[in-house]
Amino acid sequence: MRVRVEPELRIGGFEVYPGLLSPSEQVALVEDLRQVVAAAPFVSPVTPGGRPMSVRMTAAGRLGWITDRHGYRYSPVHPQGMAWPPIPPRVLSLWDKVTGLDRRPDCCLVNFYGEGARMGLHQDRDEGDFTFPVVSISLGDSALFRMGGTDRKDPTRSLWLSSGDVVVLGGAARLAWHGIDRVRHGSSSLLPQAGRINLTLRVVDLGD
Numbered sequence: 001m002r003v004r005v006e007p008e009l010r011i012g013g014f015e016v017y018p019g020l021l022s023p024s025e026q027v028a029l030v031e032d033l034r035q036v037v038a039a040a041p042f043v044s045p046v047t048p049g050g051r052p053m054s055v056r057m058t059a060a061g062r063l064g065w066i067t068d069r070h071g072y073r074y075s076p077v078h079p080q081g082m083a084w085p086p087i088p089p090r091v092l093s094l095w096d097k098v099t100g101l102d103r104r105p106d107c108c109l110v111n112f113y114g115e116g117a118r119m120g121l122h123q124d125r126d127e128g129d130f131t132f133p134v135v136s137i138s139l140g141d142s143a144l145f146r147m148g149g150t151d152r153k154d155p156t157r158s159l160w161l162s163s164g165d166v167v168v169l170g171g172a173a174r175l176a177w178h179g180i181d182r183v184r185h186g187s188s189s190l191l192p193q194a195g196r197i198n199l200t201l202r203v204v205d206l207g208d
């Protein structure tokens, strides 16, 4: 049986499910992520232009998104050479629940925001197929998310994302410019040392 939930807010292809994950489900996801990070540690990526990113990253799944001096790309291995661990089953169930799709994601990117970390406005366009949605899961400290349109100059809207919120970015929202302006460090007690984790689930489909 396929159980699909309905979003509380839908703007174009942008669907928000505030508090979809209960506190105990959030704790269970953090436990799953400890195993992911034990197999594939967080790295501090550098943009192709040589700028260090304030967000630390790792991934799970067949492919992980990486960036270094050679460029942005999906890679079958972690920058330190190990294979990416599998996407935790709980994360895949959540994908099934909010997308209702038969296709599952190839990549679960794990972003960690410590004190002062942010992510500038960008588009996600390194995937080979934009017809599938991206699913975002927020854990830990609250973050101010900003989202515009498909043109960099389009007006933007801002929204606070809290621990347990899930967002689906499909349709026109899939190629929208977006970023994280700031995180309220210490606003959540989910992670013992504070901080924010965001999971993004993506179908990559590079024709391989």
Ligand code: MD3
Pocket (backbone or CB within 6 Å): 109, 111, 119, 124, 134, 135, 136, 143, 145, 167, 169, 173, 174, 175, 176, 177, 178, 179, 180, 198, 200
């Ligand atoms: C809109 N992450 O990893 S999640 C990213 O909170 C990324 O870490 C942010 O942007 C974070 O690329 C934002 C919400 C999100 C994720 C993917 C999107 C919004 C998106 C893809 C297309 C459009």
Ligand code: FE
Pocket (backbone or CB within 6 Å): 122, 123, 124, 178
């Ligand atoms: Fe993004």
